[in-house]
Amino acid sequence: MISIIHDPIDNNEVLDAVSSHHAGAVLLFLGTTRQFTGEKETTALDYDCYEEMALKQMTRLADQAKQKWQLSGVAMTHRVGHLELGEASVAIAVSSAHREAAFEAGKWLIDTLKEVVPIWKKENWSDGTTEWVHHGC
Amino acid sequence: MICSIKLFAVAQQRIGQQEIKVTIEAPTTVADLRTAVTEQFPELTDVLPHCMIAVNTEYASPADSISDSDEIAIIPPVSGG
Numbered sequence: 087m088i089s090i091i092h093d094p095i096d097n098n099e100v101l102d103a104v105s106s107h108h109a110g111a112v113l114l115f116l117g118t119t120r121q122f123t124g125e126k127e128t129t130a131l132d133y134d135c136y137e138e139m140a141l142k143q144m145t146r147l148a149d150q151a152k153q154k155w156q157l158s159g160v161a162m163t164h165r166v167g168h169l170e171l172g173e174a175s176v177a178i179a180v181s182s183a184h185r186e187a188a189f190e191a192g193k194w195l196i197d198t199l200k201e202v203v204p205i206w207k208k209e210n211w212s213d214g215t216t217e218w219v220h221h222g223c
Numbered sequence: 224m225i226c227s228i229k230l231f232a233v234a235q236q237r238i239g240q241q242e243i244k245v246t247i248e249a250p251t252t253v254a255d256l257r258t259a260v261t262e263q264f265p266e267l268t269d270v271l272p273h274c275m276i277a278v279n280t281e282y283a284s285p286a287d288s289i290s291d292s293d294e295i296a297i298i299p300p301v302s303g304g
Contacts, residue, residue, distance in 0.1 A: 117304045133303070134231055134232055134235075135231075135303070136229065136231055136277070136280075136296055136298070138280050139277055139280035139281075139296070139298075140303075142280050142281075164303060164304075175303075175304065176303065176304050196304060199303060199304055200301070200302075200303060200304040201301070202282075202301065203301060203303050204231065204277070204296075204298050204301055204303075205301060205302070205303025205304075206231060206232035206233075206299065206301060206302050206303065207302045207303065208232070218232045218233040218236060218299070218302075219302035220232065220233055220273065220299045220300040220302060221300050221302065222273060222300055
């Protein structure tokens, strides 16, 4: 399952997508909205995406992960729009026969998603200002 | 030819629109397109060097050619997750 959604992420739906009798390990990663980044306080986040390209990139990452590791299933969901503190913006689930592959693939998937998938977050700071997050820009 | 270019995040914020139209002589490349965008939309001058260009939903290289039927987008540094 690869998706971009506007509503809250259903963790069980993401987990169900990778459930398999071949799996001895199921890993779920959630990226959640953090209140503090250093000294600065976030009140909410807004996410934008280039949906067609993002879905294509996410599908490619899932395929690459399946080539790199022996996986039973991969699911990736990213939420876009307005998110309050504590809400999950991204969920990645991986299942595999043994846990090492699931941990390694899960880490690689979230790290690589953050590098290549065209999705952007805008910080809503507690002082009332907003700022698109573009590292190195 | 006229190229429509999709904008996102800070690029969209700078222009205040989801898309710009750039006039450029065909045949052309991604590198030429960058030059044309900078000339015709100076608001993007400081942002563009940090951005990638996507052609038909794939990251493109400077030498890649562009035709007027291609879907082109400016991709600022991503920050999903």
